[in-house]
Amino acid sequence: xxxxxxxxxxxxxxxxxxxxxxxxxxxxxxxxxxxxxxxxxxxxxxxxxxxxxxxxxxxxxxxxxxxxxxxxxxxxxxxxxxxxxxxxxxxxxxxxxxxxxxxxxxxxxxxxxxxxxxxxxxxxxxxxxxxxxxxxxxxxxxxxxxxxxxxxxxxxxxxxxxxxxxxxxxxxxxxxxxxxxxxxxxxxxxxxxxxxxxxxxxxxxxxxxxxxxxxxxxxxxxxxxxxxxxxxxxxxxxxxxxxxxxxxx
Amino acid sequence: xxxxxxxxxxxxxxxxxxxxxxxxxxxxxxxxxxxxxxxxxxxxxxxxxxxxxxxxxxxxxxxxxxxxxxxxxxxxxxxxxxxxxxxxxxxxxxxxxxxxxxxxxxxxxxxxxxxxxxxxxxxxxxxxxxxxxxxxxxxxxxxxxxxxxxxxxxxxxxxxxxxxxxxxxxxxxxxxxxxxxxxxxxxxxxxxxxxxxxxxxxxxxxxxxxxxxxxxxxxxxxxxxxxxxxxxxxxxxxxxxxxxxxxxxxxxxxxxxxxxxxxxxxxxx
Numbered sequence: 001x002x003x004x005x006x007x008x009x010x011x012x013x014x015x016x017x018x019x020x021x022x023x024x025x026x027x028x029x030x031x032x033x034x035x036x037x038x039x040x041x042x043x044x045x046x047x048x049x050x051x052x053x054x055x056x057x058x059x060x061x062x063x064x065x066x067x068x069x070x071x072x073x074x075x076x077x078x079x080x081x082x083x084x085x086x087x088x089x090x091x092x093x094x095x096x097x098x099x100x101x102x103x104x105x106x107x108x109x110x111x112x113x114x115x116x117x118x119x120x121x122x123x124x125x126x127x128x129x130x131x132x133x134x135x136x137x138x139x140x141x142x143x144x145x146x147x148x149x150x151x152x153x154x155x156x157x158x159x160x161x162x163x164x165x166x167x168x169x170x171x172x173x174x175x176x177x178x179x180x181x182x183x184x185x186x187x188x189x190x191x192x193x194x195x196x197x198x199x200x201x202x203x204x205x206x207x208x209x210x211x212x213x214x215x216x217x218x219x220x221x222x223x224x225x226x227x228x229x230x231x232x233x234x235x236x237x238x239x240x241x242x243x244x245x246x247x248x249x
Numbered sequence: 250x251x252x253x254x255x256x257x258x259x260x261x262x263x264x265x266x267x268x269x270x271x272x273x274x275x276x277x278x279x280x281x282x283x284x285x286x287x288x289x290x291x292x293x294x295x296x297x298x299x300x301x302x303x304x305x306x307x308x309x310x311x312x313x314x315x316x317x318x319x320x321x322x323x324x325x326x327x328x329x330x331x332x333x334x335x336x337x338x339x340x341x342x343x344x345x346x347x348x349x350x351x352x353x354x355x356x357x358x359x360x361x362x363x364x365x366x367x368x369x370x371x372x373x374x375x376x377x378x379x380x381x382x383x384x385x386x387x388x389x390x391x392x393x394x395x396x397x398x399x400x401x402x403x404x405x406x407x408x409x410x411x412x413x414x415x416x417x418x419x420x421x422x423x424x425x426x427x428x429x430x431x432x433x434x435x436x437x438x439x440x441x442x443x444x445x446x447x448x449x450x451x452x453x454x455x456x457x458x459x460x461x462x463x464x465x466x467x468x469x470x471x472x473x474x475x476x477x478x479x480x481x482x483x484x485x486x487x488x489x490x491x492x493x494x495x496x497x498x499x500x501x502x503x504x505x506x507x508x509x510x511x512x513x514x515x516x517x518x
Contacts, residue, residue, distance in 0.1 A: 013374050017458045020368030024361070025323060032357055033326050039318070046315020050458065053311050056304025064297025068276050068288060075284060088279060095271035101305060102460040104268065105312050109468065110484070117480040139271075159445055160436060167429045174422045183421055183484025187464065190491035195457045196272075198375055226448035229491060 007059075014055040018047055057101075061196065070203040077207035082154060089150035089204060093228060094143030096197040098135060103191050107134045110184045119180050119244060134184075134239060138192045141235035145227040146201055152223075153208045153215065159223045166230040173237040181240025188236045189229035198225060254310070262306040269302055312461050320465025321472075327358045328473040350475065352416045358470065362412040365466070366405035366490060369459040371397055376450075383446055390505060391443075399501040400450050400494045407493030408463060411486040415470045418477055421485040428492045435499050443502035450498045451491035460487060 029037050037043065069092070076085050097103065111131040115122040120130050152162060174182060193201075205224040209215040280288060288294055326332060333354050334340035344350060370376060380393040414424055436444060463486045471483035 016372050016374065017369075017456055020372045021319070021365065021458070021462060024364045024368055025319065027364075028323070028327075028357075028361055033332060035326070038322055038326075043315055043319060046311050046318075049307055049311030050315055051311075053304050053306070053308030054458070056300050057308050058304070060297045060300030060302075060304055062297075063300070064294040065272060065276070065301060068280070068294060069272075072276065072279055072284065076279075080283070084283060088283075091275040091279070095275040098271045099265075099268040099305070100457070101309050101312060102457045104264070104309060105317065105461045106464050109317070109464070110480075113468070113480040113483065117478065119480065159448070163436075163448065164433060167433070171422075171426055171429070174426075179420070179481050183481065183488075186421060186425055186488035187484045187486070190451070190487040191460055191464075194460065195375075223445035223449065226445065226451070229448075229451060 010059055011051070011055050014051050014058060017054060018051055022047070058195075065196070066199055069200040070207075073200065073204035074207040074211075077204065077211045082151075085154070085208070086147045086150050090143040090147040092143075092200055092204065093146035093197070094139045096200055097139035097142040097192050099196050100192060100194050102194050103135060103138060103188075106184075106187070106191050107131045107138075110134060114180065117180070130243065133243070134188075134236065137235050137239040138188050138232045141231040142192050142197065142228045144235075145231035146204070146224055148231075149205070149224040149227045150208065152227075153205065154212070156215065159226065162227060163230070166227070166234070170230070170233050170237070173234055173241075176246045177237040177240050178244040178246065180244055181237060185233050185236035185240060188232040192232050193225050193228050197228065201225060201228065254314075257310050257314070258306060261309045262302065265302050265305040265309065268305065269298070273298065308457075312458070316458060316461050317465045320462045321469035323361065324358070324466050324469025325473055327361060328355065328470065332357075352413060355412075355416050355474070358412055358416070359409045362408040362466065362486075363405045365459075365462065366408035367401045369456065369462075370401035370404040373456050373459070375456065376400055379446075379450070387442065390509070391446075391502070395501060395505075396450075396498065399497045403450075403494030403497035404490045406497075407489035407491070408486055410493075411467065411489030412470060414485065414489075415467055415477060415482050416474050418474075418482055421488065425485075425488055425492065428496075432492070432495055435496065438503065439499040440502050440506045443499060447495050447498040447502070450494045463487060463490060 025037070029035070072088075073092070076088050080088065108127075108131050111120075111127040111134070114120045114130060115127050120126050148162070151157075152159065177185065201224050280286070330341045330344050331338070334344055344354075376397055377393070380391075380396040383391050383396055384393045410424070414421065439447065464484070467486040468479045468483035471477040471479040471481075477483075
């Protein structure tokens with residue numbers, strides 16, 4: 001009985017991810033555009049896939065990866081040595097970002113668009129290596145951001161200096177970056193931190209801040225995600241310079 | 250369609266195995282090398298891993314086959330010249346021939362962007378979790394509903410302004426850099442307690458379903474508005490959607506702080 005209840009609530013929350021989209025689109029289609037939605041049956045089938053896939057995915061995350069990861073994050077926060085915690089933070093950030101589905105999808109679209117515009121070679125292997133390079137760049141920079149963020153929590157450095165420093169770096173790098181990469185770079189921060197990364201990284205941050213005396217979980221526990229949103233922008237801009245060359249000022 | 254779907258699913262499954270491998274390696278390594286304890290309920294965890302790979306595979310096919318096309322279709326329909334001209338074929342032709350299309354004509358696109366941003370954020374489970382946590386940590390000074398509406402308004406405004414930017418074709422970094430400067434100024438005046446939460450709210454608010462949809466909307470817009478390139482102009486909506494909640498969350502905290510202060514001076518105890 002309890003299991004049925006749990007499953008139902010999981011399906012419901014997966015459906016809730018899609019529901020507002022369906023409502024808004026149905027409203028627009030009927031009231032504003034006043035035409036039937038193109039390829040309706042295929043789209044409906046796709047929605048079923050999205051809800052079902054998300055449900056199975058989240059169920060798996062919550063029964064396997066989250067409990068292990070959260071427990072590990074808490075144990076590290078309690079008794080890990082500084083360097084191990086920082087290394088753990090990096091590994092956690094990197095590996096969870098590689099698995100983010102939104103990043104997978106958008107990186108491959110960016111690859112198609114870049115190839116279509118003639119910015120990179122228009123063959124499968126060139127696109128695949130561009131896409132993989134992009135995903136690794138984002139994952140590496142999220143890992144680095146978490147490592148720095150963990151060190152910040154341990155030392156109690158104020159978040160604001162990192163934010164200001166990060167923004168300054170972004171502005172400077174943007175100057176040299178080719179315009180083909182700027183959009184995807186600025187988007188990458190928001191794309192990288194999603195379903196898998198946020199719960200595990202937040203667990204690490206709040207665990208650390210609660211276990212260290214004199215740290216306020218509100219002030220120190222949050223803030224890891226903020227850094228993880230910032231650093232991919234800098235590194236993807238750098239990746240763009242590497243792939244396309246500088247903007248030629 | 251079905252055999253194509255199967256092949257897609259097969260590709261997606263082998264892809265997700267590769268995507269999940271780093272997490273398995275990381276958790277496995279730290280468990281064996283550092284924690285040195287057996288994982289409790291190992292069998293159940295292994296079943297969970299299989300579910301992750303399977304679910305992620307199906308989900309990615311769904312995103313690719315459904316969510317992304319929905320975004321581009323909506324952009325396509327909302328920027329269609331006949332739709333813009335209100336099905337008036339004479340006017341559609343004038344639009345077709347005019348060199349400069351006023352950004353205001355895409356009004357419904359902005360309304361759509363606003364509604365999608367607002368509704369998906371309000372229903373976002375990750376945000377609901379953060380909102381409850383924030384309420385508990387601030388002992389009720391920040392109400393869960395207040396935070397959700399604040400963040401949703403931020404995302405909605407961000408996506409709308411981002412859509413406008415794609416239509417006009419202005420350089421993205423002018424907008425974002427201005428945003429950063431305003432943000433830093435606002436941070437100076439905002440209550441210190443709220444700052445990390447405000448900065449985090451930008452990242453957690455857009456779910457795995459919403460992000461591809463919004464990205465597709467942007468790419469679709471840039472492909473259909475005359476004079477725009479999808480590669481150069483199409484991205485950037487997510488950046489706007491992550492930036493604006495920071496403004497609204499800090500503003501919300503500033504207003505509640507002012508209100509409680511006023512209450513304290515009004516009712517001296």
